[in-house]
Amino acid sequence: MMEYKFGMDEVETKISILQEEFTHLHDYNPIEHVLTRLKTPESILEKVRRRGLDPSFEAIRDNITDIAGVRVACSFVRDVYNVYDMLTSQPDVEVLQVKDYIENPKPNGYRSLHGLVRVPVHLSDRIVPVTVELQLRTVAMDFWASLEHKIYYKYRDSVPEDLLVQLQDAARTAADLDERMGALHVQTHREFADPQRHGPTDDVVRQLQELRDSQQVNRFI
Numbered sequence: 001m002m003e004y005k006f007g008m009d010e011v012e013t014k015i016s017i018l019q020e021e022f023t024h025l026h027d028y029n030p031i032e033h034v035l036t037r038l039k040t041p042e043s044i045l046e047k048v049r050r051r052g053l054d055p056s057f058e059a060i061r062d063n064i065t066d067i068a069g070v071r072v073a074c075s076f077v078r079d080v081y082n083v084y085d086m087l088t089s090q091p092d093v094e095v096l097q098v099k100d101y102i103e104n105p106k107p108n109g110y111r112s113l114h115g116l117v118r119v120p121v122h123l124s125d126r127i128v129p130v131t132v133e134l135q136l137r138t139v140a141m142d143f144w145a146s147l148e149h150k151i152y153y154k155y156r157d158s159v160p161e162d163l164l165v166q167l168q169d170a171a172r173t174a175a176d177l178d179e180r181m182g183a184l185h186v187q188t189h190r191e192f193a194d195p196q197r198h199g200p201t202d203d204v205v206r207q208l209q210e211l212r213d214s215q216q217v218n219r220f221i
Contacts, residue, residue, distance in 0.1 A: 001041065001067075006121040007130025008036050008068035014093070015072060018086055030079035032139055037069040061131075065096075065116055069133040073142045076182045077102060080113050080136045087117075087134075094118040096131065102141075108164065109171025110145060112137040140174040140181075 015034050022029040039047075044064055045055065053059045060067075074080045080102065088095050096116040105111045115134040120127050137145070148167055151159055159167075 001038070003121055003123075003128050003130055004068040004132075005038055006123075007119055007128075007132050008038060008070060010119045010121060010130075011068075011070045011087075011093075011117065011132045011134065012036055014087060014090065015070065015083075018083065030074050030076070030083055032073045032075055034073070035071045037071070039064075039067045039069075065131050066133040068130065069135065071135045071137070071142075073137060073139050075139065076185050077138055077178050078182060080138060084113055084115065084134075084136050088115070092120055094129075102137075105171070105175075108148070109168045110148065111141045111171065111175065112145065138178050140177050144171055144174045 012034060015031065019029060019031045019034070022031070044060060044067060047064055048055050048060060051063070053063050072080075072083060074083055087093060094117060096118055098113070098115040101110055101112050101114060113136045115136075116131055117134050118129050118131050121130050144167075147170070151163060151167065155163075
């Protein structure tokens with residue numbers, strides 16, 4: 001658990017450096033806030049039981065990839081991709097997997113950019129590669145996801161159909177808000193908001209293509 005905490009701290013530190021750099025050197029900061037989450041041992045063992053995995057450290061390390069998680073909320077959609085590019089272009093950050101739920105939302109309306117990254121954790125006697133789940137989304141997406149989580153928790157996954165319809169409608173409203181606010185931002189901050197960067201960059205598209213064509217086992221949950 002300590003290794004995963006350190007890996008999470010590594011990613012959080014990298015994001016904090018980017019956030020502070022923009023705060024002090026530019027007139028615009030694309031990062032609104034950052035949240036971290038470390039699964040409890042009880043939660044990990046419950047997932048092991050639910051998936052029928054061998055309760056060993058090796059099986060957990062290979063199959064449970066969301067033990068350490070970092071969530072970044074950005075102001076606008078283009079900021080999500082820009083921050084992702086800045087973070088994953090660092091030489092010690094290895095991208096294992098990326099799923100773009102902004103370009104391709106889930107059926108329920110969920111939108112976010114998900115990635116699995118591996119970072120080196122330098123301990124006193126060795127270097128340990130640690131996998132961290134990374135989620136980047138706008139504030140509007142984050143608000144919607146938080147509401148959806150609370151609704152599913154209240155109804156124990158048996159959400160009434162009318163609420164599901166309303167959630168999908170709210171997701172469309174949030175997406176429209178992101179688009180409109182992004183357009184306003186382009187008008188007022190053209191030096192930081194390139195109007196050509198509405199969607200994923202060529203590098204993100206390349207990663208998606210490589211991962212889709214590879215023979216890696218899909219380990220992202």
